[in-house]
Amino acid sequence: MADVQLSVQDLRKTFHPGLFEEPIEVLKGLSFDVRRGEIFGFLGPNGAGKTTTIKAITELIFPDSGTISVCGFPHTSLEAKRRIGFMTESPYVYPHLTGREFLHFCAELLGVDRSQQEDRISRILDDVGMAGSGDRMMGTYSKGMLQRVALGQALLGDPELLILDEPMSGLDPLGRRDLRDMILRQAAAGVTVFFSSHIIPDVEALCDRVAIVVDGRVRAVGSVRDLVSREADRYEVTFAGATPEDLSTRLLAHHVGSGEAWVRVSSGDRDGLMRELADLGARIVSMNPVQATLEDLLMTQGEGAGQ
């Protein structure tokens, strides 16, 4: 277990909104482990429990039961918190401070040596592309700039575990690319990165492993390749001389246009479709295997959970 940087076991949390309102069970026995040095994606639809899990890890909320350990320490210990760099979903910063003042404040909270603070803050501002705007009040920053400063405070303590909650949301393409590069740089430097997202291409592009969380439970964990290869492949077939209505094969999707028809079938139905098209005298224009994607898996898991 020495190489597990973050362990979450059987986490449960129910919110009680009010006396006359139904309790909301958000986490229902959620478990996963994140290994040292990996980029771990926490993928799930809105309301799946991603942010609640992250808030439990960072001790902003208190789970009803379950255990969390960070770098081998209980998550409530200061030793654990010293090892975490955390960036919230939206950048919650102080408009009355400049970016540099905010980072100084965070450096004090982290206990960064005062003699090193100025150098480190300048370096961080440079790393997140804010070197020219660090002395402006944060109340005047754009959302992208706030996100960069928020990322800066997460990196300030040289964390072993970087926790990013929906880091790409609200960023323009340039900002997303910069953030992706930064995550890869951190991982290359040996930092474990745990980030939640519902943006699938980002997860597919970055993550060594992924946990798919739906309805308060982890439904699948593994590398993207492992997860998607478990799913049955499908085929997309384009043909002429027949219409989808002529077919008795179960179609997952279909479309007709410009004299040709397009259908999608599961791999198990592929041969039956071919026979049927031959019997109808249709001309096959193309047939392409379709690899299952994370999106398909997420949809499947979501449908399985009744979402």
Place this chain on the structure above:
Amino acid sequence: MRAIRAIAVNTFREAIRDRILYLFIGFAIVMVISTKLFGMLTVGDESKIVKDIGLAAMQFFSMLIAVMMSMLLISREVDNRTVFNILSKPVRRWQFILGKYLGLVAIVAVNLLLITVILVVMVLIYTGQFDPMLVFAAFMTMLEMSVVAAFATLFAVLTRPILGSLMTLAMFVVGHTSADLWMLTRHLPGTLTRAVITVVYYLVPNLERFNFKTEVVHDLPIHLAAVGWAVVYASAFVAVLLFLAALRFQTKDLK
């Protein structure tokens, strides 16, 4: 200690960059300076009237600043979720409460210092003498405000800002009348009323313990024991109130 200091400094900095504080300070200064007008319109020793009204203005505006800034700065930190930046770092929740409280006390202290300087100068102009007892009265007001700010901190953790402000204001009013009510119970026939007032008397601090205005204005002797007791009394209340605030905040989910 570094975390507490950093939180206190940030709280102080936030307040001094907030226009609302200057509104309060501006009113307080206008009020203290206008004591000259009251002195001219009233029959009696003008310098005593200036001192009396000046000290009352000092107390009132310090209380307003303590209540409003406590509510603003603590609730805003939680509502705007900037507290996430603090508590996800190696900082204990009680350190957050203590840091916020110390920042607030510093704001009230600076405001008090400013009003005291103005009042001392006003009295100096009137009498040609520096009255050190005004500084003593300011110190006692500071003690009182440290208790009020601790109440405001507790209510800011327990409830919403407006309700918390009202509760703190109610505590301030009751705190200045509880001793009179206590005396009144001796003449009340009903045991229930007497019991309720007794409970209120022991739950709410007797803020009149910090009121030395009469002694300061009329140059009456002040007993050192009463001052010492007021310091102990304020310290005990602040410690208990901050403990309760930290206890509640310790288990609060920050959504």
